[in-house]
Amino acid sequence: MKRQLIAAVGVAAMVVGVAACGSSSKSSDDAGSYKGKTVTMWLMSGSAPQAWQDGVKADFEAQYPGAKLNIQIQPWDGIGQKVNTALSDGSVDVLEVGNTQTSGYASTGGLMDLTSDKADLGGNDWPANLNASSVFEGKQYAAPWYFSNRVVIYNKALWTKAGIAAPPTTLDEFYGDLDKLKASGVANPIYLPGQEWYTYFGLIAGDGGTIAKQNGSQWVGNLESPEAKAAFATYQKLQSYSTAPKDKDEATPAQSTLFPQGTIASMIGLGWEAPAPKDMPADNVGYFPIPGQTADKPSGVFLGGSNLAAAADTKNPTLAKGLLKIALSDKYEGMMASAGLIPNKTSLDSLANTPFAQAALKGAAVGATTPNLPNWSTVENPPAPIKEFMTAVLQGADYDTAAKQYDTQITSLLNQKQ
Structure with missing residues (x-):
């Protein structure tokens, strides 16, 4: 596994305010209107294997003919302010966020409320301790993606x-x-x-x-x-x-x-x-x-790791949710498990078959995340x-x-x- 991936786990960037400029329903990208639309997805350096990126892009563009997926890789250093800016100006649609960062972005209105979409995204099978950091004030603002522990x-x-x-x-x-x-x-x-x-x-x-x-x-x-x-x-x-x-x-x-x-x-x-x-x-x-x-x-x-979220101000909410569904599917969660990470469903744990992952899985069952608070990063920093x-x-x-x-x-x- 790449150092960047796990080194970033558990390292929270300082989260500052995001001024929400609208709602997730500000545009109607219904079926048949995808031509010429591009969805921008931010992933952090070292997180997703290239095969994962290539597969998600191919499946997304096949499922939504005419739409394009632009995956951009971001460094962890200074990511907090960069995400805040992108959520405010609409330059990102779907993004990876550290699990200790999620509540900060949600509290300022930067992330889409996915509560009604949870089941469709596979959320009924997410263990509570893995999903905890994706929930803020009782609402689902992200989805658990991958985890690791010591x-x-x-x-x-x-x-x-x-x-x-x-x-x-x-x-x-x-x-x-x-x-x-x-x-x-x-x-x-x-x-x-x-x-x-x-x-x-x-x-x-x-x-x-x-x-x-x-x-x-x-x-x-x-x-x-x-x-x-x-x-x-x-x-x-x-x-x-x-x-x-x-x-x-x-x-x-x-x-x-x-x-x-x-x-x-x-x-x-x-x-x-x-x-x-x-x-x-x-x-x-x-x-x-x-x-x-x-x-x-x-x-x-x-339990350190990352969640996937959609920007509240995305101009393509249907495409953003569709991308999340593909990225969080068993097919692509299985790829993350095969890379030695803990997937978002225990049914896929058998795929995490490296010696490290087998040891980590036993601890993950009794693992926990930090308190899901917007100010938590001030305690870590x-x-x-x-x-x-x-x-x-x-x-x-x-x-x-x-x-x-x-x-x-x-x-x-x-x-x-x-």
Whole structure:
């Protein structure tokens, strides 16, 4: 899988206001009136394989004779402002949006309300946890497209040398294996930086908690909850087996560049972070879900990914919805699954048959997305209070005191005026 695809997963651009200029019914592109019309579709760099793009284009133009599909690939850097502009000036009809960005664009009126079209798009088969980020204030403003989540990536040679025959299935087994790896002389039984908040988020979700919660009319930080505290204890214990910096995230330095050096026994990462065969033989790289308390349920994970949406001001609403139906069909979702991603229907999971995807699917079943709030990106972006909180506690701050302090910051960010 391409690095850009998964690197973009879970990275939210700052969403600013979009002034909605009209409604999705401002033109009538009924059957027979497609000649000369062009639908512009924006996809993000690294997301859709070329075969997917070519197939969708061919099927769309065959189904709507005379219409053309113009697929444009956009970089993730700076995409927030670019999307806002395009939704305002009508230069895009259908677009990929990160699942942590969707509510921001929906809240400003930039996305078409697809509530009445959900069933026709295949929505009756979308799992609730995959569809959650496409819904804002009870309405369907996008459709889940693809997802991925973190798993444990491990160096089989180091595990074998330590006398470990099979991957762990519970956290206690995992701790025991990390002890064996440490005893065998491995400096990093697991490489886990202090600010890898996506993993912490997943641990909270796996314990039935949330990183923020609704309190009356407000959303508030929830680090003070028992679930968040218990999840951090797990994170802290795992991090104790690592020499990774407590004040950096997984990209600083990039753990994907460190793992192929052969001195790290395991890390928690996405598929693109696993070493390429040229850097480490594929048969020496293994994958397993982040273990949970019991063997029948892995730890929760952050579900990163992208949704597909239509612009509220598209001049071709029928064509835009038709394109969504094609792109979201089992045929093309199957292509995404075959690329190692998690599709939007569990009925297609068997097609996600890479070693990474098989491990990721087990965690995805208990995965969650971030709170579906327009202001959520302000929590992820600098000063990134969750990251600062994690570093503070790992460096010795009292958990309860720090949680109260940073919950106040999170609450302020979530409720500030747009």
